[in-house]
Amino acid sequence: MASTPEESQNIIERFGPHPAYSSGARLQTGIEPDDLVDTHCCFCGQQCGIRLKVKDNEVIGFEPREDFPFNQGMLCPKGVKRYLQGSHPDRLVSAYERDPSAEGGFRPIAYDRAIERVASEIKRIQDAYGPDSFAILSGASLTTEKAYLMGKFARVCLKTANIDYNGRLCMVSAAVGNKKAFGIDRAANPWSDILKTEVVWISGANVAECAPITTNYVWQAREHGAKIIVVDPRITPLARTCDLFLPVKPGRDVALFNGILHLMIENDWLDHDFIEKHTVGFEAVAEHVKEWTPRRTAQVTGISERAIRQAAEWWGEAKTSFLLHARGIEHHSHGVQNVLGAINMVLASGRIGRPYCGYATITGQGNGQGGREHGQKCDQLPGARDISNPEHRAYVAEVWGVQPDDLPGAGVDAYEIIRKADSGEIRGLLSICFNPKVSLPDNNFVTRVLDKLEFFVAIDFFLNETAHHADIILPGSLHEEDEGIVTQIEGRVIKINKAVDPPGDARQDWRIIQDIAHCLGRERGFQFTRPREIFDELRQASRGGIADYSGITYEKIEKQGGVFWPCPDEDHPGTPRLFEEGSWNPIAKGAGPFYFPDGKARFNVAPYTPPAEDVDEDYPIILTTGRVVSQFLSGTQTRRIGPLVDQYPEPLVEMHPHLAERLGIADGDWTTIESRRGDCTLRAHVVSTIRPDTVFIPYHWAGRKSANQLTISAQDPISKIPEYKVCAVRVKRRNGE
Numbered sequence: 001m002a003s004t005p006e007e008s009q010n011i012i013e014r015f016g017p018h019p020a021y022s023s024g025a026r027l028q029t030g031i032e033p034d035d036l037v038d039t040h041c042c043f044c045g046q047q048c049g050i051r052l053k054v055k056d057n058e059v060i061g062f063e064p065r066e067d068f069p070f071n072q073g074m075l076c077p078k079g080v081k082r083y084l085q086g087s088h089p090d091r092l093v094s095a096y097e098r099d100p101s102a103e104g105g106f107r108p109i110a111y112d113r114a115i116e117r118v119a120s121e122i123k124r125i126q127d128a129y130g131p132d133s134f135a136i137l138s139g140a141s142l143t144t145e146k147a148y149l150m151g152k153f154a155r156v157c158l159k160t161a162n163i164d165y166n167g168r169l170c171m172v173s174a175a176v177g178n179k180k181a182f183g184i185d186r187a188a189n190p191w192s193d194i195l196k197t198e199v200v201w202i203s204g205a206n207v208a209e210c211a212p213i214t215t216n217y218v219w220q221a222r223e224h225g226a227k228i229i230v231v232d233p234r235i236t237p238l239a240r241t242c243d244l245f246l247p248v249k250p251g252r253d254v255a256l257f258n259g260i261l262h263l264m265i266e267n268d269w270l271d272h273d274f275i276e277k278h279t280v281g282f283e284a285v286a287e288h289v290k291e292w293t294p295r296r297t298a299q300v301t302g303i304s305e306r307a308i309r310q311a312a313e314w315w316g317e318a319k320t321s322f323l324l325h326a327r328g329i330e331h332h333s334h335g336v337q338n339v340l341g342a343i344n345m346v347l348a349s350g351r352i353g354r355p356y357c358g359y360a361t362i363t364g365q366g367n368g369q370g371g372r373e374h375g376q377k378c379d380q381l382p383g384a385r386d387i388s389n390p391e392h393r394a395y396v397a398e399v400w401g402v403q404p405d406d407l408p409g410a411g412v413d414a415y416e417i418i419r420k421a422d423s424g425e426i427r428g429l430l431s432i433c434f435n436p437k438v439s440l441p442d443n444n445f446v447t448r449v450l451d452k453l454e455f456f457v458a459i460d461f462f463l464n465e466t467a468h469h470a471d472i473i474l475p476g477s478l479h480e481e482d483e484g485i486v487t488q489i490e491g492r493v494i495k496i497n498k499a500v501d502p503p504g505d506a507r508q509d510w511r512i513i514q515d516i517a518h519c520l521g522r523e524r525g526f527q528f529t530r531p532r533e534i535f536d537e538l539r540q541a542s543r544g545g546i547a548d549y550s551g552i553t554y555e556k557i558e559k560q561g562g563v564f565w566p567c568p569d570e571d572h573p574g575t576p577r578l579f580e581e582g583s584w585n586p587i588a589k590g591a592g593p594f595y596f597p598d599g600k601a602r603f604n605v606a607p608y609t610p611p612a613e614d615v616d617e618d619y620p621i622i623l624t625t626g627r628v629v630s631q632f633l634s635g636t637q638t639r640r641i642g643p644l645v646d647q648y649p650e651p652l653v654e655m656h657p658h659l660a661e662r663l664g665i666a667d668g669d670w671t672t673i674e675s676r677r678g679d680c681t682l683r684a685h686v687v688s689t690i691r692p693d694t695v696f697i698p699y700h701w702a703g704r705k706s707a708n709q710l711t712i713s714a715q716d717p718i719s720k721i722p723e724y725k726v727c728a729v730r731v732k733r734r735n736g737e
């Protein structure tokens, strides 16, 4: 993270249109493209519109795409450089088989031979140990068509219950919280509702680095006079420009939300009409927050009483407001409680479902939203249906042409898949679009387990660190090599367009999955010839579900610049703002705006519980982890893009000057960070923008630089999200130097 205002300015300047353009002029590279393809960025959930320049089946650059309303031509550094990955020499262009005698441990094999080997190993393992012994880990960077196909492939072709996805590490606490409170899991408002709101409350989101374009929305709101409140253990680049910064001690957010609600009640900053008419459960929550006096809230959260009172007053007295949160409050063993605490504060204010009155979690992966709706979660069927609900099973089984009883039940979450592989219950694994060796917590354990598997196949376009443990590697497709839909941060369904063909033996992921099904002799239901056919079946499978895509078509997306779901028929324009009076709602059927039979939102008592591993004498410092602007997730792609690597070449451990002084560490010193699970040695970045009791490490790197050697595998009991944002460590100069 940038440490000085000057450095943060460097990040922020990059939010604007690329400097090479003025009023939409083309970048002068001297090479004329054969084609220009309007599509979206392959990285984060904002899914900025981008126009790719294509020459000789290669993406050679980009132009700003100003017609897409969300980013209107703006991009962050990753979007600007994304085109550089396709031509990287590491790009997988053939299938590989493990061969310890070969250089690098793998030798190329014919694609068909690789598929045969995968099919025969799936068969062998399932015959010997049962269908659930073969598991799938999938990803939310896949298009929705592919994500849908993965869920269907698991249940119909492999008949395994055990499929889960990397959104388990990302958005599930928000999903559970939203479903509990609203009955639906999607941003409640389009981002245009941020522009003229009075108060923007941001908890646990490093907006400027992780959702850069959203910064522009927040700043526009500020220009209209909005007050910006940021809650974070670090003064993030956006926090430097906010009106009130609340430096929360990691893992204590629900205490803050409860404390704010306490003050709202005490000062009667409540929308009684709304609470009465549109919610249930307020009394129990009001009773619970009685104990959250400003004094107690301050003691638990580490935020001053004065700041808490100021935040409550601004929030309480506002006429319009928008609350945003991200992984900072969600990556916890009580992540769901944190989310519910935030939602309670929104419901008590009554500021939802109207213009400039909004609430949303900021989605993470490119298809963080769409990837969590259509059945690649362990307990879900398409249309955000529940795999344990007999009616839901019957509907989807009919679309798939199978008997409901043939569908497996709920499987286990992504980390539990790893644990079951450790215990031997799971013997085989297919991983697509996921790099668990880097991204799962306590990853020394994960690495040991990967080597225990009898058979492991990975599908990726680069040999990621997890794939190094595979028996077979299949060369998948880059974003620009396929078409399909994704759902971006606001709930808007958009279309990814194909710019180039996959090189060599690489092919579109959905073709690979179908090739495996065919080789297993189970081609029925896996004979799609293009993504549009998968999409048409998905529309049907989602019909009548909460995530109803049945009225969305590729053409309508094109025409409208995206379609917000739910969209129940082709004449329906889509639903940009949820919870408006009278909007389509298949559950409430006119009873009210929320997605429960009575149409009312739920308040939920959200008790505070300390983190799973709190600091003690042996491990006295809190470690929290997250991101930097120039790297993306486990870094498979962005660590291969030179200019992004230059921007932040290696992970640094951020610490406050007071802590550094106490430990005898100077900026740039090699520093060892140890937890009960592992250690790593990184250079110190001494910054006054972090709480003195906390250190921060970005997690995008692998091996001995990986922050996840240290993190704890404690999970939220409901959402099963790992507690990436708090564990206990000790810190010293390397070798006690």
Ligand SMILES: Nc1nc2c(c(=O)[nH]1)N[C@H]1C(S)=C(S)[C@@H](COP(=O)(O)OP(=O)(O)OC[C@H]3O[C@@H](n4cnc5c(=O)[nH]c(N)nc54)[C@H](O)[C@@H]3O)O[C@H]1N2
Binding pocket: 044, 045, 170, 203, 204, 205, 206, 207, 209, 210, 211, 231, 232, 233, 234, 236, 248, 249, 250, 251, 252, 253, 326, 327, 328, 329, 363, 364, 365, 624, 625, 626, 627, 628, 629, 630, 631, 632, 633, 696, 725
């Ligand atoms: N540059 C970049 N952008 C990305 C990504 C990326 O890898 N790189 N990944 C995408 C994905 S998948 C995701 S999920 C999003 C994540 O986006 P964010 O959630 O915004 O990113 P993080 O860095 O994980 O964490 C956000 C903030 O939480 C703070 N935090 C830590 N502990 C706590 C706590 O207990 N309470 C509070 N209130 N704050 C806390 C951290 O200091 C950090 O500033 O970003 C997306 N965008």
Ligand SMILES: Nc1nc2c(c(=O)[nH]1)N[C@H]1C(S)=C(S)[C@@H](COP(=O)(O)OP(=O)(O)OC[C@H]3O[C@@H](n4cnc5c(=O)[nH]c(N)nc54)[C@H](O)[C@@H]3O)O[C@H]1N2
Binding pocket: 139, 141, 142, 143, 166, 167, 169, 170, 171, 327, 331, 364, 365, 432, 433, 434, 435, 436, 438, 439, 440, 441, 459, 460, 461, 462, 464, 476, 477, 478, 479, 509, 625, 626, 627, 632, 633, 634, 635, 636, 637, 699, 707, 708, 711, 724
């Ligand atoms: N310590 C710590 N750990 C964290 C987090 C944190 O804040 N702190 N954040 C967590 C979060 S929010 C997330 S989302 C996870 C992400 O964790 P992962 O999902 O493991 O990370 P990715 O880098 O997205 O891995 C995706 C892999 O899929 C490949 N890929 C991308 N697109 C495609 C595609 O279309 N097809 C195929 N076949 N492959 C593709 C990429 O090359 C990459 O190898 O990490 C989590 N881990």
Ligand code: SF4
Binding pocket: 041, 042, 043, 044, 045, 046, 047, 048, 074, 075, 076, 077, 078, 079, 080, 211, 212, 213
């Ligand atoms: S990484 Fe996200 S913010 Fe940056 S250009 Fe891509 S979609 Fe936009």
Ligand SMILES: [Mo]
Binding pocket: 169, 170, 171, 364, 365
């Ligand atoms: Mo994420």
